[in-house]
Amino acid sequence: xxxxxxxxxxxxxxxxxxxxxxxxxxxxxxxxxxxxxxxxxxxxxxxxxxxxxxxxxxxxxxxxxxxxxxxxxxxxxxxxxxxxxxxxxxxxxxxxxxxxxxxxxxxxxxxxxxxxxxxxxxxxxxxxxxxxxxxxxxxxxxxxxxxxxxxxxxxxxxxxxxxxxxxxxxxxxxxxxxxxxxxxxxxxxxxxxxxxxxxxxxxxxxxxxxxxxxxxxxxxxxxxxxxxxxxxxxxxxxxxxxxxxxxxxxxxxxxxxxxxxxxxxxxxxxxxxxxxxxxxxxxxxxxxxxxxxxxxxxxxxxxxxxxxxxxxxxxxxxxxxxxxxxxxxxxxxxxxxxxxxxxxxxxxxxxxxxxxxxxxxxxxxxxxxxxxxxxxxxxxxxxxxxxxxxxxxxxxxxxxxxxxxxxxxxxxxxxxxxxxxxxxxxxxxxxxxxxxxxxxxxxxxxxxxxxxxxxxxxxxxxxxxxxxxxxxxxxxxxxxxxxxxxxxxxxxxxxxxxxxxxxxxxxxxxxxxxxxxxxxxxxxxxxxxxxxxxxxxxxxxxxxxxxxxxxxxxxxxxxxxxxxxxxxxxxxxxxxxxxxxxxxxxxxxxxxxxxxxxxxxxxxxxxxxxxxxxxxxxxxxxxxxxxxxxxxxxxxxxxxxxxxxxxxxxxxxxxxxxxxxxxxxxxxxxxxxxxxxxxxxxxxxxxxxxxxxxxxxxxxxxxxxxxxxxxxxxxxxxxxxxxxxxxxxxxxxxxxxxxxxxxxxxxxxxxxxxxxxxxxxxxxxxxxxxxxxxxxxxxxx
Amino acid sequence: xxxxxxxxxxxxxxxxxxxxxxxxxxxxxxxxxxxxxxxxxxxxxxxxxxxxxxxxxxxxxxxxxxxxxxxxxxxxxxxxxxxxxxxxxxxxxxxxxxxxxxxxxxxxxxxxxxxxxxxxxxxxxxxxxxxxxxxxxxxxxxxxxxxxxxxxxxxxxxxxxxxxxxxxxxxxxxxxxxxxxx
Numbered sequence: 001x002x003x004x005x006x007x008x009x010x011x012x013x014x015x016x017x018x019x020x021x022x023x024x025x026x027x028x029x030x031x032x033x034x035x036x037x038x039x040x041x042x043x044x045x046x047x048x049x050x051x052x053x054x055x056x057x058x059x060x061x062x063x064x065x066x067x068x069x070x071x072x073x074x075x076x077x078x079x080x081x082x083x084x085x086x087x088x089x090x091x092x093x094x095x096x097x098x099x100x101x102x103x104x105x106x107x108x109x110x111x112x113x114x115x116x117x118x119x120x121x122x123x124x125x126x127x128x129x130x131x132x133x134x135x136x137x138x139x140x141x142x143x144x145x146x147x148x149x150x151x152x153x154x155x156x157x158x159x160x161x162x163x164x165x166x167x168x169x170x171x172x173x174x175x176x177x178x179x180x181x182x183x184x185x186x187x188x189x190x191x192x193x194x195x196x197x198x199x200x201x202x203x204x205x206x207x208x209x210x211x212x213x214x215x216x217x218x219x220x221x222x223x224x225x226x227x228x229x230x231x232x233x234x235x236x237x238x239x240x241x242x243x244x245x246x247x248x249x250x251x252x253x254x255x256x257x258x259x260x261x262x263x264x265x266x267x268x269x270x271x272x273x274x275x276x277x278x279x280x281x282x283x284x285x286x287x288x289x290x291x292x293x294x295x296x297x298x299x300x301x302x303x304x305x306x307x308x309x310x311x312x313x314x315x316x317x318x319x320x321x322x323x324x325x326x327x328x329x330x331x332x333x334x335x336x337x338x339x340x341x342x343x344x345x346x347x348x349x350x351x352x353x354x355x356x357x358x359x360x361x362x363x364x365x366x367x368x369x370x371x372x373x374x375x376x377x378x379x380x381x382x383x384x385x386x387x388x389x390x391x392x393x394x395x396x397x398x399x400x401x402x403x404x405x406x407x408x409x410x411x412x413x414x415x416x417x418x419x420x421x422x423x424x425x426x427x428x429x430x431x432x433x434x435x436x437x438x439x440x441x442x443x444x445x446x447x448x449x450x451x452x453x454x455x456x457x458x459x460x461x462x463x464x465x466x467x468x469x470x471x472x473x474x475x476x477x478x479x480x481x482x483x484x485x486x487x488x489x490x491x492x493x494x495x496x497x498x499x500x501x502x503x504x505x506x507x508x509x510x511x512x513x514x515x516x517x518x519x520x521x522x523x524x525x526x527x528x529x530x531x532x533x534x535x536x537x538x539x540x541x542x543x544x545x546x547x548x549x550x551x552x553x554x555x556x557x558x559x560x561x562x563x564x565x566x567x568x569x570x571x572x573x574x575x576x577x578x579x580x581x582x583x584x585x586x587x588x589x590x591x592x593x594x595x596x597x598x599x600x601x602x603x604x605x606x607x608x609x610x611x612x613x614x615x616x617x618x619x620x621x622x623x624x625x626x627x628x629x630x631x632x633x634x635x636x637x638x639x640x641x642x643x644x645x646x647x648x649x650x651x652x653x654x655x656x657x658x659x660x661x662x663x664x665x666x667x668x669x670x671x672x673x674x675x676x677x678x679x680x681x682x683x684x685x686x687x688x689x690x691x692x693x694x695x696x697x698x699x700x701x702x703x704x705x706x707x708x709x710x711x712x713x714x715x716x717x718x719x720x721x722x723x724x725x726x727x728x729x730x731x732x733x734x735x736x737x738x739x740x741x742x743x744x745x746x747x748x749x750x751x752x753x754x755x756x757x758x759x760x761x762x763x764x765x766x767x768x769x770x771x772x773x774x775x776x777x778x779x780x781x
Numbered sequence: 782x783x784x785x786x787x788x789x790x791x792x793x794x795x796x797x798x799x800x801x802x803x804x805x806x807x808x809x810x811x812x813x814x815x816x817x818x819x820x821x822x823x824x825x826x827x828x829x830x831x832x833x834x835x836x837x838x839x840x841x842x843x844x845x846x847x848x849x850x851x852x853x854x855x856x857x858x859x860x861x862x863x864x865x866x867x868x869x870x871x872x873x874x875x876x877x878x879x880x881x882x883x884x885x886x887x888x889x890x891x892x893x894x895x896x897x898x899x900x901x902x903x904x905x906x907x908x909x910x911x912x913x914x915x916x917x918x919x920x921x922x923x924x925x926x927x928x929x930x931x932x933x934x935x936x937x938x939x940x941x942x943x944x945x946x947x948x949x950x951x952x953x954x955x956x957x958x959x960x961x962x963x
Contacts, residue, residue, distance in 0.1 A: 064880040066915035070796025083798045084921050094918050413931075418906055515905065647876075647911045654880045688856035688875050688908060689825045695857065696874065726872060727860035 035154045040600030043152025044167055047174045047196050053602045054192035054635065056772050057609075060662045061634075061653040061683035063191060065098040068650045072097050075181040090181050098650050099190035100179050102627070105649065106197035107175050109628025112313055113201050113576060114168050115336060116248055117208035119312075121161055123250055123369065124215045130159035136210045137221030139488040145586040145597065146206040146579055150199060152599030158214070161207045168200045168207075191653075198631025199601070205629075206579035213483050216253060218282040223489075223563035223570075225480040228281045230289040230546050233475030235271050237304045237391050240384035242376055244272045245296060245319070246311035247575055249279035251333040254373030255309065256284050268380060273299065274314050275539055275574035278481045282573055285480055291547075292512040292540035293622075294445035298471070300326060301461045303391045306384040307356075309376055312336050313575075314511070314623060320363055326394060327387060329356040329379060330363035333372050341365040349374050357382035393468070395461045398436070402428035402462070404455050411459060414452035416645065417442060417515055421449055421459060428462070436466035441517040444620075478546040479557045481538070481573025485584040487591055489564040493534070494592020498611045500710015502566045503717055504701030505534045507581045508541040510618030510626045513645045518544030520643075520690040521619050525569065526556055527694050531717050532566040533701075538578050540620065542571045578629050582636055585614050601635075602773055609637025610665070610770040613701035613714070615680075616640040617693060621649070630684065639680045639700045641693050646686045653683035657735055665704065667768030671780035674766035676704035677735045691725040698722075699730075704770040708741035716744035719751070734758040738765040793907075793934070795914060800932065800939035806954035809926065812938070813850055813959060816898035816924070818889065822878065824904030825856035833953040837903045840952060842867040843960040850959055853878065853890055855904065875904065879912040883920035901936070902928040910935055928952065 013019065042049050070083045072092065080088030087093050092100070124132075134155055136143040144155050147164045155161050175193050178184045184193065212218055219225045228234075235241055244252045252272060259265045271288035272280045273296055280287035290299055293314050299305065300322045308323050312334040316322065320339050323330045332339045344352050344364040349371055355361040356379045366372050395401065405425040412421055419442055424435035440463055449459045464471060496502040506528045508521060521544040525535050537545055549555050560569040564584065572580045589607040590597040597604065608614065616633050618626055621642045627649055630640040634653060642649070656662060657678035664673050679702040687693035698718040706714060715736060722730045733754050737743055739762050743751045771777070803809045813819050821844060827837035834840040838861050845852050845867060852870050854862055859872035871890040873881075881887040882899055889896055899916065901909050909927065913935035916925055927933035930948040932941045940948065 062880075064876065064883070064915060065919060066879070066911040067795065067918055068911070068914070070798065070914075070918070081797050082918075083796055084918055416907070644905055644908045647908055650911070652876050652880070654876060656880070682876075685874075686876055686908075688905065691857040692825075692874055725857040725860055727863035728872075731872070 035598070037596055037598045039152050040596055040598050040603070042601050043599030045150065045196075045601060047171060047178065047193055050196065050199075050601055050635070051189070051192050053605065054195045055188060057634070057637070057683065058188050058191055058653070061655050063095070063099065063187065064652045064654050065095055066647060066650050067094060067098055068648060077181075092185060095187040096185055096190060099187040099194070100184070102649065102651055103175065103190050103194040103197065104179050105624045105627040106194040106201070106631045107172055107179070107628075108624035109626070110168070110197045110201035110204060111172055112625050113208065113628070114165065114172060114204040116312065116576065117204045117211070118165055118169070119248060119334070120208045120250065121158065121165060121211050124211050125158050128158070128215050130157060132158050132215055134158070134210055134214045135220065136213050137484040137486050139486045140221060140484065141487055142587050142590060142597070144206055144210055145583040145590065146202045148597050149586055149599070149601055149604055150203050158211055161211055164203055165207055168204050171196065171200050194631050195635040198628050198633070199635050201628040202579050202582050202632040205576040206583065208576040209483065209573070209579055212249065212279070216283055218279070219480060219482045221484045221486045222482055223561065223568070225482045225562065226285045227477040227557065228285045228289060228480055230476045230478045230543055231291060231474035232299070232302070232304070232471055233473050234288040235269050235290065235304060239267060239269045240380040241269045241271065241305045242307045242309060242380050243290065243299065243305035244270065244276050244280065244309045244311070245274060245315045247275040247313040248311040248334065249276055249283060250369040251309055251311050251372040252276055252280045252287070253283055254369040255376050256280065256287060258373035258377050262377070264377060268377065275576075276311055278539070278542070278574040278577075281480045282483070289478060289543060292518070292543045294443070294512040294540075297322065297445050297447055297460050298464045301393060301458070301464060302468075302471070303393060306387055307331070307376060307380040309333060309372065310337060310339070313625070324362055327390065329361065329383065331356075331372060331376055332363060332365045333367065333369065335367060338365050339363065343367070345371065349378070353378040353382065393461055393465045395458055395465060398428050398433055398462050398465055399431050401457055405429070405457060406455060408454060410452040410454065411449035414448040416444060416446060416448065416513070419443065428466070433466040436463050437470070439463045440467035440471065441519065444513055474547075476546040476549070476555055477557055478543065479562050479569075479571045481542070481571050481577055482562060483573055483577060484580045485564045485570070485587065487587065490584065490587045490591045493565055494588050496566070497588060497613065498592065498705060500613065500703070500706035500714055503531065503533050503714050504528070504613040504615060505536060505584070506697060507614065507616040508535060508537045508545060508619070509539060509578055509581070509616055509629065510541055510642075511620045511622035512540040512544060513620040513622035513643070514544075515644050516690070518620075519548050521545055522548035522556060524617060524619065524690055524694055527721070528697070529556065529560050529567055529569055534564060534566060534568055534570065536564070536570045536572060536581050536584070538572050538581065539575050541618075545569070575625060575629075581616070582632060582638070585612050585636060585638060588612050603776065605636045606771050606773050606776070609772070611703050611705040613703050614638050615697050615700045617697060618646060619643040619690070619693065621646045634683050639683050639685065641697055641700070642684070642686050643693070644686055644688050652685055654685065655681045655683070657681050657732060665768070666771050666774060666777055667766065668771045668776050668778055669769045671777040672768070674768050675764070676768065676770060677738070677765045679703055679736065695721045695725055702736055704768065708739065711736070711738065711742040712744045715742060716747065719744065719747055729754050734760040735765070738767055739763050793910065795934055798917065799934040800927065800936040802941045803926070803938050806951040807958070809928070809938070810955045810958035812924075812926065813898065813900060818894055818896045819850040819898040819900060820890075820896040821850045821852045821900045821902070822904070823852060823854050823858060823902055824875065824909065825858050826905060827858060827903035828861055830903055831949075832956070833949055834956065838862060838865065840956045841870075843956050845869055847960040847962060850900070851890060875908065875912060879915050882916055882923060885922075896923070898924040898926065900926045900928060901933070904929070906931055909933060928955065
């Protein structure tokens with residue numbers, strides 16, 4: 001990005017006009033006068049700067065498109081049918097159109113985090129000033145690895161973050177422009193731009209999280225943050241209950257502040273849904289985490305909240321109707337989500353409270369967080385008095401309702417998971433609610449079944465009611481999101497990760513659009529924790545991990561420590577805390593391997609791709625934000641596995657392990673191009689089942705840089721898991737065993753037989769100092 | 782079959798090119814038998830779908846006995862085949878398979894050549910929908926059939942939405958035709 005910053009220093013200058021001494025002119029801002037790291041090759045990259053790196057990745061990991069719609073309807077030439085080899089009126093073909101949609105999704109995701117970050121930063125600067133220093137994590141010098149890497153600056157104060165956001169906003173405009181009719185026409189260039197959007201997203205998320213950590217007193221990377229409660233059972237419904245939904249914690253912070261300032265915290269319950277809940281608990285652990293995004297309808301229908309406060313992202317857009325049905329007002333707090341409500345930001349708080357409490361207003365829009373705090377608390381006290389004895393499901397007898405079911409099956413067809421709702425209704429007609437109750441854990445809470453039902457059955461309410469006793473008792477401990485990974489932790493684990501002795505870093509991230517319930521997330525996490533991988537979690541996944549208990553009643557947060565080390569379960573926090581996961585990978589390259597960070601994107605990504613066995617699993621990925629987060633991982637060389645619904649992102653990035661040419665890289669020691677085997681095999685991959693995801697993930701952590709010992713450790717997990725879930729040895733071992741020392745000792749006989757049968761030859765697969773970048777070759781033969 | 786079908790009324794329709802409805806079990810079996818290199822793709826839902834053989838895995842195993850079509854299990858389903866002593870099943874993740882089926886240079890799971898017909902059954906509805914979309918758009922020369930009980934618009938040919946009892950009858954006829962020794 002061209003910078004307008006300029007510094008001109010002249011010690012002495014003579015001319016016919018006279019002499020100048022000690023002249024110093026500064027325009028704009030100068031960074032890092034005390035940062036002695038030289039500027040790398042790609043600070044402030046434009047949408048084309050990293051194109052060649054992207055094309056290297058995309059040459060190996062080719063897109064497999066699965067169009068979600070055969071038509072393009074984005075301009076008035078259309079609709080254009082692009083099926084097969086047809087082209088649209090603008091000349092675009094199907095592959096380009098699909099990649100264009102991928103880019104649009106990534107831009108929406110990146111814009112959403114950027115807008116969130118902008119709102120956060122502007123507000124915090126207004127509250128605390130621009131010169132507040134960034135204080136992100138204990139024992140940490142690299143406070144902002146994504147910003148340092150991408151922008152080439154070392155931010156020290158809030159004001160420095162403004163420049164990073166200015167840059168991101170400028171770039172996103174360029175990217176969106178590329179999707180206009182008659183602009184970009186090549187699918188691989190669209191893909192490269194989607195990668196760019198993902199990279200920007202991680203910068204924006206980092207801005208949002210480190211600014212709130214530095215000013216709001218959120219945990220600074222402490223491994224053992226406190227445990228707080230998650231679930232319906234965490235809420236004392238006999239008290240007034242404020243329910244905050246969304247991702248931007250600012251209004252919730254002011255609600256908590258108002259409660260504390262007026263000594264009301266013990267008298268009023270504050271609970272959150274989705275990422276706002278994480279950040280509320282990071283701000284004050286007494287704030288309750290109700291649950292993931294999928295619980296919105298359930299919790300409202302249960303009649304528990306007395307007031308609903310929505311901020312931004314992933315809120316149900318029909319929340320006003322749902323709230324009205326239980327007689328509860330709504331406060332919207334973001335201009336991005338006004339919900340048709342009157343803006344009362346400038347009004348007297350007492351008047352707003354009166355209007356909300358008496359039902360004169362069903363909801364209001366208040367943009368000022370401080371005013372939200374006061375209005376919310378005063379309103380909930382009034383409303384809860386009126387709702388005494390009404391905090392329950394407002395549905396009739398389940399059996400009576402079920403009798404009106406026509407068994408047409410439309411609900412099943414509308415359900416994303418084709419849940420057997422009709423069978424459950426048939427049983428419910430006879431008074432057996434067990435089948436309805438069994439759907440509770442599997443339902444993603446979208447409500448599409450209700451929209452499809454020709455007799456308007458409140459199916460979500462019926463399912464929740466059928467499991468009401470268990471649901472109301474739900475209460476699980478969850479470790480409060482800690483934020484960043486400390487530099488000192490990176491120093492400890494850098495070597496075992498890079499050499500493969502810690503078999504991998506698994507990031508469990510994303511939304512709650514699960515194919516078979518959230519229990520799979522905990523199961524996947526535990527499989528890797530038991531095997532001493534590092535498991536990092538965020539967002540809804542971090543919540544769902546908490547919601548499975550073993551026979552002794554313990555969940556994973558109680559069984560595994562919170563440090564970034566083998567066998568650690570690290571809850572970093574909310575969506576924007578995902579930047580700390582890529583940040584950790586970046587810091588491994590920088591702190592452990594001493595690779596220069598500043599504006600040096602390609603080299604760091606090359607390092608991560610070839611050396612850091614990190615894999616993201618977004619088992620319930622749903623949103624455009626999940627798409628952009630994933631795209632940021634791809635560009636950094638981190639593979640992402642999604643659940644089957646993730647295939648609806650409409651394209652995968654798949655390697656072809658049998659094509660040897662695709663897996664040749666440079667040996668930085670001598671410049672030779674060598675075959676290293678398909679590691680990692682894919683960059684973006686949808687698994688059909690959790691078992692498939694577990695086995696594939698165990699394979700995707702392999703990297704060309706693994707030592708013999710490291711590769712043996714990784715192979716032992718891959719083989720063991722494959723045998724357990726597939727009932728056989730993997731059929732591709734010959735592509736991952738480089739030499740006999742790679743073979744896990746306890747599996748030597750079995751593996752050797754497989755290798756012999758496949759015609760394996762020792763050392764055909766090289767163990768170089770791996771790089772895709774020709775410029776990193778140190779000496780050429 | 783066609784008399785009782787609701788032709789894709791609730792399927793997610795992708796665009797103008799939609800699957801034709803298979804008129805009978807015999808036609809489906811004949812199409813498979815006439816193909817030079819057919820492949821039956823059996824998905825992870827197979828153990829949950831009952832057939833006259835037991836479940837779809839049992840039916841696929843009976844198909845394997847006729848040697849008229851290669852059978853590949855997606856996800857971790859191959860483990861289920863092996864438990865039932867059907868070691869001849871191929872195994873490949875669905876994404877890998879979809880990616881290769883569109884590749885004109887791929888020589889198949891046995892290395893003997895590209896498939897000219899892919900028959901899908903037992904996959905999650907939306908996942909099958911998407912992979913069939915990928916093949917419809919990027920593997921135009923590959924014929925595809927969906928044998929699932931719902932209409933799959935992106936297939937070349939689909940059963941359509943039919944009642945379970947009738948579907949079991951149809952499947953039994955197809956399986957019997959393919960499973961019998963040549």
